[in-house]
Amino acid sequence: MTVPFGRLVTAMITPMKADGELDLESAGELARALVASGTEAIVATGSTGEAPALSDQEKLQVWATVKEAVGHGVPVIAGATDNNTRKSIELAKEASRLGLNGLLLTVPAYSKPPQAGLVAHFTAIAEATRLPCMLYNIPGRSALNMLPETTLTLAQLPNVVGVKEASADLAQISAIIERAPAGFTVWSGNDSDTLAVLRAGGYGVVSVASHLVGRQIARLIAEELAGHPDRADAIDRELSPLVDALFCESNPIPLKFALNELGFRVGPPRLPLLPASESAMRLIRAQLAKSTIDVKAPAKA
Numbered sequence: 001m002t003v004p005f006g007r008l009v010t011a012m013i014t015p016m017k018a019d020g021e022l023d024l025e026s027a028g029e030l031a032r033a034l035v036a037s038g039t040e041a042i043v044a045t046g047s048t049g050e051a052p053a054l055s056d057q058e059k060l061q062v063w064a065t066v067k068e069a070v071g072h073g074v075p076v077i078a079g080a081t082d083n084n085t086r087k088s089i090e091l092a093k094e095a096s097r098l099g100l101n102g103l104l105l106t107v108p109a110y111s112k113p114p115q116a117g118l119v120a121h122f123t124a125i126a127e128a129t130r131l132p133c134m135l136y137n138i139p140g141r142s143a144l145n146m147l148p149e150t151t152l153t154l155a156q157l158p159n160v161v162g163v164k165e166a167s168a169d170l171a172q173i174s175a176i177i178e179r180a181p182a183g184f185t186v187w188s189g190n191d192s193d194t195l196a197v198l199r200a201g202g203y204g205v206v207s208v209a210s211h212l213v214g215r216q217i218a219r220l221i222a223e224e225l226a227g228h229p230d231r232a233d234a235i236d237r238e239l240s241p242l243v244d245a246l247f248c249e250s251n252p253i254p255l256k257f258a259l260n261e262l263g264f265r266v267g268p269p270r271l272p273l274l275p276a277s278e279s280a281m282r283l284i285r286a287q288l289a290k291s292t293i294d295v296k297a298p299a300k301a
Contacts, residue, residue: 005075005102005134005162006040007204008218009187010211011048013252013259014062016267022058026265028069029298030211033264035074037294038214042066043104046079047141048208048252052109053270056091064098075101077134083108085121089128096131103129104164106136107146115150126157134206135163138189148175155184164189164206170196177201191217191243195236198224209243211255212262215294245287249280258284263297 012034015026031042044066045051045059054062059080067076078095080103081088092103105122113121126133135154137146145167154160165173166189173193177186177200188197188205197205198221210217216235224232246254250273257276259266261284268275276284 005077005132005185007221008038008210008214009041009043009077009204009206010034010039010214011043011046011206011208012066013211013256013266014045014049014054015265016270018267020268020270022061023265023267024061024065026267027062027065030259030264030266031066031069033295033298034211034214035070036296037210038218039074039210041075041077041101042070043077043079043206044100046104046106046136047138048255049079050252050270050273051079051082053273056087059091060094060098063095063100067099077102077104079104079106081105081108081125083111085124088121088125092125092129092131096129100131102132102134102161104136105133105160107138107142107144109142109144112144115147118144118146118150119153122154122160123157126154126160130159132159132161133157134187135160136166136189137163138166140166145169145172148172148179151176152179152181155181161185162187162203165197165202166190168193170200173197173202174200191246192240194220195224195232198232199229208251208255209239209246211295212246212258212288213239213242213291213294216292239291242287242291245284248283249276254280254284257281258288261285261288262293262295 015023017023078100080091080095139145162185164187186202188194191209194205220235
């Protein structure tokens with residue numbers, strides 16, 4: 001199975017009100033603004049979307065809201081999995097019922113299963129749905145690295161269409177790219193690795209920074225694919241300080257602050273995350289002032 005998720009996928013935040021409740025109106029507004037600024041597909045309720053802090057019902061509300069906002073032409077991928085295999089299967093079925101276009105299969109945190117357990121866990125989820133599935137390897141949050149052999153084993157499943165690789169291990173990512181079956185796609189899971197992953201033969205990026213600079217990231221990808229590495233390098237150098245600022249504290253703390261500064265009502269993160277520190281706020285404000293921002297906040301009445 002192949003699926004046109006696109007080269008630039010945004011891992012979207014979950015907007016919240018000041019009291020910590022979901023702000024679905026702002027979620028719809030943000031989703032539309034992301035598409036207008038270059039996003040080709042959206043991951044809803046991934047790690048950037050604070051999935052561990054959301055109830056199952058809240059996840060469904062976010063999925064339905066985002067899908068309705070962007071319409072049939074923009075794929076929405078559900079962050080529907082955790083370390084509970086049975087619950088993940090139930091949520092995968094709900095994502096299909098709501099008309100979503102794919103699933104993000106995230107390496108389970110806390111449980112630390114063996115590699116064979118990862119194969120069994122993801123196989124059980126993938127076989128319970130017809131939706132295309134994107135694997136997600138993020139050792140920095142899961143405390144477990146999905147090895148290339150495991151990824152390549154799962155790549156044989158007909159609806160496992162690719163992997164978001166956030167290991168920052170270019171040798172590992174290159175090994176997956178070199179040995180992947182036809183139709184299996186590798187996206188960078190880190191904004192800072194986008195160019196390196198493209199040059200290793202990867203397809204694109206599942207991005208956080210695309211909330212702010214989606215058109216510029218899309219142009220970086222286009223220049224690299226068109227055989228203009230110097231132009232791609234120049235864009236990458238220009239974006240790097242902003243990208244670094246967006247990860248000065250745990251994601252999505254800096255990003256939520258940045259979006260609020262730009263006029264989006266996205267609210268604070270939920271506990272156990274906290275709002276940005278004073279030092280982080282100063283750094284982010286400084287980088288926003290120096291950067292060209294692509295996303296446009298909705299006009300307020």
